[in-house]
Amino acid sequence: MDPILLRCHDYPFLMRRWRKVARAARLEMTAFAEADGFPVWRLASSGADEGGVYLSAGIHGDEPAATEGLIGWAEQNIPLLRRVPCLVFPCLNPWGLVHNTRTDAEGQDLNRTFQHDGVPHIGALKAYLQTRRFRLALTLHEDFDGRGLYLYELERRVPFWGEDLVEIARPLIPIEGRTLIDGRRATRAGLMRRKLTAAVLRRFPALPEAVYLHLHHTVRTFTFETPSEFALDQRVRVQVALIAECVRRMEREAEAAPKRG
Ligand SMILES: [Zn+2]
Structure with a gap:
């Protein structure tokens, strides 16, 4: 294993890499x-309020392939980061990362707190987002029950990307075979595509980051879930590959879009 991954719960080290x-x-x-x-x-890049990419990891502290995948992708893509407007939250639950725990110190699942401003740093994040819009948001996660990779795609822009993204991951890691995940039916193996209808939103009285972003700030929104029982370096490679593919597609879509104004 890459020795750097042995430090995946070392928050100051992670932030030195980001610096x-x-x-x-x-x-x-x-x-x-x-x-x-x-x-x-x-x-943030200076153009981050003009429709780039939102990237976030580490809201659950026991999902290190998320934080490592994000920094790994960034380290490999410096020229791209100079060019593409982006806003990055490298680790939204540092206490959880350090303690290898899903929740924060108060036992809260921060990914169920976007409906209110009671958690100061989540409230601050939301305030910063206010008028900002993104072409793409990626929220990176892992699943302890996962038997393979799966991802959520929140429906809006067509063509959808989910099926192709599963194929990008397939050579790197097994694809989730369960068709019921958290009591919800998969669109197909490895893919949970969701339309945010009123009925779906009723199931989310406590809003996850991705749903909040999709409702207010982003055109395309994905959540990646790597299976925690697999080797960390393998999970990290999958996260890196999926981020890279999505950002490439976003760039292509932005180039093809008619210029406004
Ligand atoms: Zn998670």
């Missing part, structure tokens, strides 16, 4: 809030 990325890619890196005694950071 290098920020310098090389000319991103502004800001500690925008504090959570459970840790600074919470965001990285």
